[in-house]
Amino acid sequence: MVFATPESFPVFRINRLILIDSYKPGTLQEVRLDGPTNLNGVNGAGKTTLLRLIPLFFGESPSRLVPKSRVNESFVQHYLPHDSSYLIFEYRRSKQTCLAVMYAATNEGGLCYRFVDKAFALDDFLVTDGEGGEMPISCRDLARHLGKKGVYCSPQLDRPPRLSHRHSKSAPCQRVGDAPVDCPL
Numbered sequence: 001m002v003f004a005t006p007e008s009f010p011v012f013r014i015n016r017l018i019l020i021d022s023y024k025p026g027t028l029q030e031v032r033l034d035g036p037t038n039l040n041g042v043n044g045a046g047k048t049t050l051l052r053l054i055p056l057f058f059g060e061s062p063s064r065l066v067p068k069s070r071v072n073e074s075f076v077q078h079y080l081p082h083d084s085s086y087l088i089f090e091y092r093r094s095k096q097t098c099l100a101v102m103y104a105a106t107n108e109g110g111l112c113y114r115f116v117d118k119a120f121a122l123d124d125f126l127v128t129d130g131e132g133g134e135m136p137i138s139c140r141d142l143a144r145h146l147g148k149k150g151v152y153c154s155p156q157l158d159r160p161p162r163l164s165h166r167h168s169k170s171a172p173c174q175r176v177g178d179a180p181v182d183c184p185l
């Protein structure tokens with residue numbers, strides 16, 4: 001009989017959650033999750049709203065995070081109301097810091113997913129507007145924008161990838177599109 005040890009599993013650790021132009025339009029919100037975290041604020045400030053997002057990284061269905069009976073909007077309408085709205089999980093996989101980027105599908109009201117092979121940098125998600133200011137980039141232009149900067153961005157996925165925690169030293173990385181989701185250490 002073989003027992004799994006913690007060393008035999010790939011490590012997926014969320015470093016931080018970043019919301020751009022989300023349920024508080026025109027703002028960037030960041031919650032660091034790589035150490036002790038204290039969320040405080042007055043009633044209605046958004047503490048519970050942020051905490052509800054964490055299970056999304058691990059594959060929870062968005063419809064279970066914001067039940068329609070409690071909110072008049074769908075998950076996408078609430079968290080991703082604009083084509084420049086993003087939910088970004090910065091995470092570590094083995095020894096690499098990556099991003100899982102989620103945004104609204106442009107035609108179906110669902111979620112789209114991309115993986116980016118680098119840590120979060122705000123300028124990767126901003127463009128200059130016509131007046132010399134900065135604004136969040138449209139999700140339609142994100143892959144092209146990152147590609148111009150030499151940053152790898154996976155093809156768009158229309159369903160959440162399954163982050164597998166199985167380990168096999170002989171197995172190659174399994175991919176969904178170009179996004180590695182089951183990689184041995």
